Amino acid sequence: MKKIFLILFVLCHSPLLAKINIITASQDLRSITEFVGKDEVKVESLSNGNFDLHMIEPRPSMVFKLKKADMVVRIGLDLDMWMDSLINAAKNEKIFYGKEGYVDASVGIELMQKPQGKIDASMGDIHIFGNPHYWLNPENGKIIARNIKDGLIRLKPEKKEYFEKNYSDFCLKIDEKMKEWKSIINPLKEKKIITYHNSWVYFAKAFNMDVVANIEPKPGIPPNANHILYLINLIKEKDVHIILVDNFYPTKAAMEIANKTKSKVIILPSSVGGEKEAKDYISLFDFIIKKISAN
Ligand SMILES: [Zn+2]
Numbered sequence: 209m210k211k212i213f214l215i216l217f218v219l220c221h222s223p224l225l226a227k228i229n230i231i232t233a234s235q236d237l238r239s240i241t242e243f244v245g246k247d248e249v250k251v252e253s254l255s256n257g258n259f260d261l262h263m264i265e266p267r268p269s270m271v272f273k274l275k276k277a278d279m280v281v282r283i284g285l286d287l288d289m290w291m292d293s294l295i296n297a298a299k300n301e302k303i304f305y306g307k308e309g310y311v312d313a314s315v316g317i318e319l320m321q322k323p324q325g326k327i328d329a330s331m332g333d334i335h336i337f338g339n340p341h342y343w344l345n346p347e348n349g350k351i352i353a354r355n356i357k358d359g360l361i362r363l364k365p366e367k368k369e370y371f372e373k374n375y376s377d378f379c380l381k382i383d384e385k386m387k388e389w390k391s392i393i394n395p396l397k398e399k400k401i402i403t404y405h406n407s408w409v410y411f412a413k414a415f416n417m418d419v420v421a422n423i424e425p426k427p428g429i430p431p432n433a434n435h436i437l438y439l440i441n442l443i444k445e446k447d448v449h450i451i452l453v454d455n456f457y458p459t460k461a462a463m464e465i466a467n468k469t470k471s472k473v474i475i476l477p478s479s480v481g482g483e484k485e486a487k488d489y490i491s492l493f494d495f496i497i498k499k500i501s502a503n
Contacts, residue, residue: 257481274298284314285340
């Protein structure tokens with residue numbers, strides 16, 4: 209009997225059987241990591257899907273999680289800079305920048321809206337490396353998955369084939385779903401949109417939509433009366449009918465604009481878990497596309 213327990217103990221603590229313990233910055237990255245890592249990974253996100261990713265407050269419990277992690281997956285650019293202090297505080301060398309367990313999901317993404325020229329405080333909380341909301345184009349999900357897959361292979365090279373297979377299954381799934389999502393969006397007449405924050409440009413690019421303006425006059429700055437008036441005129445002039453607001457932003461200004469124009473406010477999750485039905489990276493887009501097409 210003792211022998212069996214001993215064998216079980218050894219098996220359970222063998223590095224070959226242990227799951228890779230992964231901490232991600234967002235629920236979107238958690239979901240994609242689970243698609244690629246499947247049974248080989250245990251993944252937890254530091255943020256919830258209905259929180260503003262620009263504003264996550266570092267907490268001691270997050271440091272504790274990072275101390276035990278084998279791998280981190282970050283959004284990168286400047287969206288999850290809050291993770292820098294957490295990784296430093298955790299003092300876990302495995303997940304330091306450039307180490308085997310460090311994955312920046314943005315590597316290889318074709319960035320939109322890289323600022324030109326000099327950047328100063330008058331520009332608001334401008335994203336200095338370019339727009340970081342890249343996961344909202346499902347095609348970029350495949351690049352994120354590739355970065356994660358490469359990280360998993362570094363940590364567990366003996367499972368290379370398994371991770372490669374899961375990765376290519378995920379890419380095929382995205383390709384298949386893109387056809388379905390485009391077949392729903394393409395026939396819609398309303399392709400011009402106003403968005404609260406500048407978080408939907410990658411989504412718009414993927415589905416041939418056009419972000420005409422943002423309710424925030426500058427990133428992170430709420431609109432004043434002048435900007436609201438400007439938007440009302442712009443909406444009328446350009447014949448825009450849709451206002452998208454991420455579900456954690458205030459809706460007051462959007463509602464005011466909608467009331468004075470013929471436009472409609474659509475409140476959407478911009479991350480996995482932002483709504484109950486958006487439980488993974490695929491169903492997030494199912495939900496978004498359904499909401500947009502229902503208007
Ligand atoms: Zn942003």
